[in-house]
Amino acid sequence: MLGEGIIQGLVETARNFFGSYVEKDRLTTVQYPEERHTLPEASRVFPILLYDGDDAAKGLRCVACQICEKECPPRCIHIEKSKDKKPDFVGKQQFYPAVFDIDVAVCMSCQICVEVCPFDAIRMDKVYELSTSDRFGGLLWTKEQLSKPNEYYQKIHPMEAAETDERRVKELAEAQAKAAAAAAKAAQTASPAPGDASGNGASAAAKPATAVHE
Amino acid sequence: MDLEPIAGPGELLEVSMGPHHPSTHGVFRMDVRLDGERVVRLKPVFGYLHRNHEKIAEKGAYLAAIPYTDRLDYLCSMTNNWGYVLAVEKLAGIQVPERAEYIRVIVAELTRFQNHAGLVGFLLQDMGASGTPLMYAFREREKVLDLFESLSGARMMCNYMRFGGVRVDCSAEWLDEVRQLVGVLPRFLDEFENLLRANEILMARTQGTGVLPRELAINAGVTGPMLRASGVNYDIRKVDKYGIYDRFKFGVPLGEHGDVYDRYMMRILEMRESVKILEQALRDIPAGPVIDPKVRLRGLRPKVGEAYGRIESPKGELGFFLISDGSGNPYRYRVRPPCMINLTILEDMCLGENIADTVIILGSVDIVLGEVDR
Numbered sequence: 001m002l003g004e005g006i007i008q009g010l011v012e013t014a015r016n017f018f019g020s021y022v023e024k025d026r027l028t029t030v031q032y033p034e035e036r037h038t039l040p041e042a043s044r045v046f047p048i049l050l051y052d053g054d055d056a057a058k059g060l061r062c063v064a065c066q067i068c069e070k071e072c073p074p075r076c077i078h079i080e081k082s083k084d085k086k087p088d089f090v091g092k093q094q095f096y097p098a099v100f101d102i103d104v105a106v107c108m109s110c111q112i113c114v115e116v117c118p119f120d121a122i123r124m125d126k127v128y129e130l131s132t133s134d135r136f137g138g139l140l141w142t143k144e145q146l147s148k149p150n151e152y153y154q155k156i157h158p159m160e161a162a163e164t165d166e167r168r169v170k171e172l173a174e175a176q177a178k179a180a181a182a183a184a185k186a187a188q189t190a191s192p193a194p195g196d197a198s199g200n201g202a203s204a205a206a207k208p209a210t211a212v213h214e
Numbered sequence: 215m216d217l218e219p220i221a222g223p224g225e226l227l228e229v230s231m232g233p234h235h236p237s238t239h240g241v242f243r244m245d246v247r248l249d250g251e252r253v254v255r256l257k258p259v260f261g262y263l264h265r266n267h268e269k270i271a272e273k274g275a276y277l278a279a280i281p282y283t284d285r286l287d288y289l290c291s292m293t294n295n296w297g298y299v300l301a302v303e304k305l306a307g308i309q310v311p312e313r314a315e316y317i318r319v320i321v322a323e324l325t326r327f328q329n330h331a332g333l334v335g336f337l338l339q340d341m342g343a344s345g346t347p348l349m350y351a352f353r354e355r356e357k358v359l360d361l362f363e364s365l366s367g368a369r370m371m372c373n374y375m376r377f378g379g380v381r382v383d384c385s386a387e388w389l390d391e392v393r394q395l396v397g398v399l400p401r402f403l404d405e406f407e408n409l410l411r412a413n414e415i416l417m418a419r420t421q422g423t424g425v426l427p428r429e430l431a432i433n434a435g436v437t438g439p440m441l442r443a444s445g446v447n448y449d450i451r452k453v454d455k456y457g458i459y460d461r462f463k464f465g466v467p468l469g470e471h472g473d474v475y476d477r478y479m480m481r482i483l484e485m486r487e488s489v490k491i492l493e494q495a496l497r498d499i500p501a502g503p504v505i506d507p508k509v510r511l512r513g514l515r516p517k518v519g520e521a522y523g524r525i526e527s528p529k530g531e532l533g534f535f536l537i538s539d540g541s542g543n544p545y546r547y548r549v550r551p552p553c554m555i556n557l558t559i560l561e562d563m564c565l566g567e568n569i570a571d572t573v574i575i576l577g578s579v580d581i582v583l584g585e586v587d588r
Contacts (some may be wrong), residue, residue, distance in 0.1 A: 005412030025398065028353055040364035042382070071512060105446045110281035110373045116512050124367070176351035189506070206453060 044124035061121035068113035076106035090175035240583030301523030314379035329528035379505030395460035424575035440529025
């Protein structure tokens with residue numbers, strides 16, 4: 001019969017129309033901005049720099065190794081290495097970025113900087129409503145704007161952060177054990193008394209432990 | 215354009231369709247010469263979206279090209295990733311763990327599903343079925359994109375695959391979500407097919423329109439669903455058996471007439487085959503690592519040589535040709551884009567058709583300008 005196919009199609013339209021009142025997977029509209037999807041943990045927008053403790057300048061994990069600057073596909077990261085050094089979380093003297101800019105107008109959110117960073121310093125943020133009326137300065141994010149505490153990272157990516165923190169605690173323990181062993185050895189060569197050596201090792205290990213906050 | 219001036223009034227009319235015409239699927243222009251309503255000449259004009267993809271990839275490291283491949287055919291980033299990493303794996307002789315191969319198949323077939331659903335929606339929209347089929351298609355596509363987001367972190371620019379595997383493992387919950395989605399897809403496909411398959415108006419409009427003869431399709435190097443709609447049994451998944459496609463049972467649907475209707479039905483049938491592959495892959499996926507930890511992602515320097523990796527992307531044969539000179543970036547990086555090569559045949563399909571039908575013929579080719587212009 002002519003028109004049968006049209007009627008068959010209209011039956012499907014009706015099924016979807018009435019079905020959208022009762023079936024959840026037929027009506028998937030979200031009334032943004034009143035309603036919002038919760039973003040999955042893996043979700044990524046733009047990079048942030050992490051720091052330990054309360055002071056962003058002191059606890060910044062970035063050591064200005066510039067790997068991310070080289071590997072960034074659109075080359076949106078600009079880093080200038082500092083002249084002096086500051087201690088990192090295990091107490092080792094490291095450079096820090098005097099300038100760390102990300103041009104978010106160029107950034108394409110590919111996450112390669114996060115993958116190549118050996119210091120767990122750069123991670124991806126989830127904030128997405130970022131329009132600005134300042135086309136140049138507003139889209140060039142400086143070190144201060146990019147710095148976020150580790151607690152923030154734990155909040156937005158809880159599983160990833162737990163993994164990172166676990167690894168860093170282990171690294172710290174290893175560094176402390178190494179420092180203690182070195183101190184013990186140094187003490188042994190200086191004075192033969194074994195009691196002194198253990199005391200030195202403990203005090204050397206206690207100092208950098210303050211840098212890690214969990 | 216080298217079109218000669220129109221001889222006099224009442225003869226031929228030259229129309230420039232695009233580059234911003236709503237149904238040209240992006241910044242693409244067709245210079246059409248009309249005799250009344252009939253097309254007597256048509257020149258596709260493209261290049262408006264040229265972004266220097268190949269030279270950028272040659273300048274950067276091997277790793278840095280992966281996010282750029284996302285942006286070739288921006289509807290199917292997962293399959294683009296796969297084509298590129300396959301070429302690098304051939305070049306550097308990298309093995310891929312079992313589980314990663316399964317995850318690749320799962321995400322690639324999900325990509326094929328969402329691409330075809332979107333394409334059919336757009337094609338029907340071009341024909342005048344305003345909105346309804348497209349909204350149904352995008353409703354399902356949205357569910358796939360949600361899965362991609364929770365797996366890779368981004369909905370469209372996934373940047374998920376790496377040479378030697380995939381970037382992150384998928385969780386058991388994610389696999390359950392995919393199983394759940396794959397369970398309801400056949401119902402969607404039935405509805406989507408019933409919606410317009412037997413519609414008399416659609417059949418009158420599309421059957422016999424834009425016929426691509428078998429010989430012409432082969433000679434022009436057309437690949438993908440367009441070639442199969444003309445009745446040529448050629449699917450890289452079957453021919454090359456790249457990845458682990460030899461383990462799955464699936465059919466290759468073939469058309470008979472090579473007209474717009476066949477190309478439309480080809481997409482619906484391929485989605486059904488994708489669901490079959492997904493069911494098998496989700497059943498068999500083993501546990502294990504997803505990437506070989508020995509593979510150097512950063513600073514990969516393959517030996518001097520060349521490799522061509524090709525896959526069956528939703529649009530056709532997507533190939534990446536790489537030449538390595540032993541340094542950290544490819545000496546030559548070349549993309550074989552299915553969209554552009556399928557598009558070169560547009561004039562032959564449109565000659566003698568009505569001007570309104572050029573729009574649906576173009577829609578049935580399935581182009582994404584990001585890949586055509588690169």
